[in-house]
Amino acid sequence: MRTLALEFSSTRRSVSAIAPDCEPVEAVGASVERNTQAFALIADVLKKVHWDRRDIECIAVGLGPGSYTGVRVGISIAQGWQIARDIKLLGLSSADAIAEQARCDGLRGPVTCLIDAQRQEFYSAVYDLDDNAARTVRPLRIETLAQAHERAAQGEVIVSPDEHALITRRIFPTAAVIARMASARSNYLSGEKLEPIYLRETAFIKAPPPRFASA
16 A cells, blocks of 8 residues: 655654555655645655655554644644545554664664653653564653653663753654554544544633723
């Protein structure tokens, strides 16, 4: 199945295309504020593999955690594409993609993935990496900065897409890894079922009514 993978959860935005029995082809760009460069990256990778947009049969999206704006852009593109072309959709954890990228980079054994969650907190998950897979030891949860410091003090190998003194190695989730992971999946979703991985309750604050100067 010809699959387009979108990974916009970090500052390293990427799009990848993969066909059966082929290695993924990737286009990469750095984020500029809120601009994901999504459609430019899609056009770039489609040009590299000589595909038309109508050739795409599935879109796989990195669901975060990470940049809420970036993840939402990826989901919106996938949802719109499915409405227009009736393609298949997959959603994958960007933390799982980081762990798999770490495995591809040669790391082995227990690895902790930390992703900045703001408010002096981190999304944290623990994996065991071997020659065959990155297996989840402890699923994703939110930890405090103090807990992250304790992990580092205990000598844990910490990978993260974010710059931080705590990390052992900076590793980004990549669309190429998302594409490889998607090629082994068949748990397709309808567009409305794609949701960002966001472990906090979403809170909205109602703005006060406008104040008008008296005449």
